[in-house]
Amino acid sequence: MAREHIVYVALATVLMAGQPFAVEFTQNEDGEYDYLILSVSAMSELVKLVVSVNAYFVLIPFEEHSHRLLSRRDILRFCIPAVAFAVNNALMFLIVSEIRPSLFQLVSTTKTIFTALLFRIIIKRLLTPTHYAAIVLLAIGTAVSRLPTCDLDRALREGGSHGSGYDGYNGAFEDEVTDVSHESLGVFLTLVTCILSSLGGVLNELLLKRDGQVHSLFLQNALLYAWGVLLNSVALWSLHYKRILNEKDGVFVGYNRRVALLIAVNAVMGLSISVILKHLNNLVRVICHTCALMASMLLDALILQEPPQRPFLFAIGIVACSSIIYSLQPTPKPMHQQPTLVRN
Numbered sequence: 001m002a003r004e005h006i007v008y009v010a011l012a013t014v015l016m017a018g019q020p021f022a023v024e025f026t027q028n029e030d031g032e033y034d035y036l037i038l039s040v041s042a043m044s045e046l047v048k049l050v051v052s053v054n055a056y057f058v059l060i061p062f063e064e065h066s067h068r069l070l071s072r073r074d075i076l077r078f079c080i081p082a083v084a085f086a087v088n089n090a091l092m093f094l095i096v097s098e099i100r101p102s103l104f105q106l107v108s109t110t111k112t113i114f115t116a117l118l119f120r121i122i123i124k125r126l127l128t129p130t131h132y133a134a135i136v137l138l139a140i141g142t143a144v145s146r147l148p149t150c151d152l153d154r155a156l157r158e159g160g161s162h163g164s165g166y167d168g169y170n171g172a173f174e175d176e177v178t179d180v181s182h183e184s185l186g187v188f189l190t191l192v193t194c195i196l197s198s199l200g201g202v203l204n205e206l207l208l209k210r211d212g213q214v215h216s217l218f219l220q221n222a223l224l225y226a227w228g229v230l231l232n233s234v235a236l237w238s239l240h241y242k243r244i245l246n247e248k249d250g251v252f253v254g255y256n257r258r259v260a261l262l263i264a265v266n267a268v269m270g271l272s273i274s275v276i277l278k279h280l281n282n283l284v285r286v287i288c289h290t291c292a293l294m295a296s297m298l299l300d301a302l303i304l305q306e307p308p309q310r311p312f313l314f315a316i317g318i319v320a321c322s323s324i325i326y327s328l329q330p331t332p333k334p335m336h337q338q339p340t341l342v343r344n
Contacts, residue, residue, distance in 0.1 A: 008275040013288040015269035017295035020104050022262045023092060031097055035254030036243070038236035041089045042251075044266035045228030051271065052225055056218035066215045075223055077207055082227035084200030086235070088193045089266070095193065099186025100300065107190045108293075112138050112286045112326065114198035119282070122202050126333055134326035141318030144311055201285060205277040217278045221271070283326070290323040 028034055056065075095104060113135050119125035208220050236251065237244070247253040276285050293316065 005275070005279055008272045009284060009288060012269060012272035012276060013291045014295065015265055015272065016289055016292035017299065019265055019269060021299060022265045026258045026262050033254065035259055036236060036240050036251065037090060038232050038239065039251045040259060040263060041086065042229055042232035042236055044263050045225050045232055047263060047267040048270050049222060049225035049229055052218045052221040056216060056222060060216050060218060067219055069214060078223040079227045081200040081204040082224055082231055084196045086228060086231045088196040088200065091189050091193050095186050095189045099190065104186065104190055107142055107187050108194060108289050110139065110142055110191060111194045111198050111289060114195050115202060115282045115286055118198055118202040123206055128329060130329050131326060134322045137322040137325070138319060141315045141322060144315040144318060201277065201282045205282050208278045212278065217274060221274050287323055287327055290319055293319065
């Protein structure tokens with residue numbers, strides 16, 4: 001792995017760990033958002049689009065500009081991963097309201113499973129038995145992280161059936177039950193985002209590498225982010241046009257420095273991931289998420305003052321072992337070598 005790639009991997013890992021906290025940092029006292037979520041998503045895509053377009057025209061020599069070679073099909077193909085990423089980003093805001101950042105990062109490690117499956121189905125990548133063993137181990141680690149809430153659910157059912165066991169603890173117990181309900185929804189939505197993220201990532205990697213020798217990464221990113229701006233803007237106007245017209249600040253209602261920081265985090269993280277997908281692969285991106293888990297647990301302990309429970313510690317150990325085993329294996333190779341696409 002080249003030195004510059006290591007920098008992007010480290011940067012993406014740090015931002016992945018900090019993104020849930022950056023989202024939570026923008027919540028008001030009631031745990032809600034004063035701004036329009038789709039507005040932030042659209043602005044994040046717009047920042048990435050502006051950076052990519054400027055980089056394409058400034059950093060790429062004029063004789064290497066290839067935008068004239070783009071066909072309508074080339075442009076339309078980037079719409080599919082853009083849709084997956086747009087829905088994934090919108091769900092992120094709801095997930096943060098329902099689940100702790102550390103648990104979000106832990107459940108997000110199931111992206112390895114979905115990514116491996118999509119590698120096999122879409123890109124026709126070959127996985128060794130050791131790869132599959134690491135994936136199963138990762139699933140076990142994710143299941144272990146749910147032990148505390150599973151025990152609480154079982155205690156609730158037993159208490160409701162026998163009518164005993166929690167007199168004198170009603171207030172605290174009700175709070176815990178509420179947390180379990182919220183976290184169950186958060187875990188489900190996180191799994192949905194894992195599928196969408198894996199699908200978008202695999203398709204994006206396929207597109208980035210398909211014409212990699214013809215088009216620069218900046219141009220390919222511009223196509224993806226242009227779709228992102230369009231999709232988020234259409235959804236924003238369709239759902240909130242009355243509020244946009246009535247509010248004094250329009251689409252920028254509720255914006256402040258914290259929101260600006262969130263937009264910057266989303267933009268830089270997206271640009272870093274695109275480098276990983278172009279020059280490395282989706283498995284490296286998934287490993288970044290696992291490393292982000294460790295950082296998230298540390299931030300939980302230092303900032304949120306929520307020391308990890310024992311099942312979390314076991315889960316982290318299992319997930320870490322799974323990631324090490326997976327990373328020590330050669331990158332899954334295509335079942336059939338595809339000829340390099342060269343256009344005259």
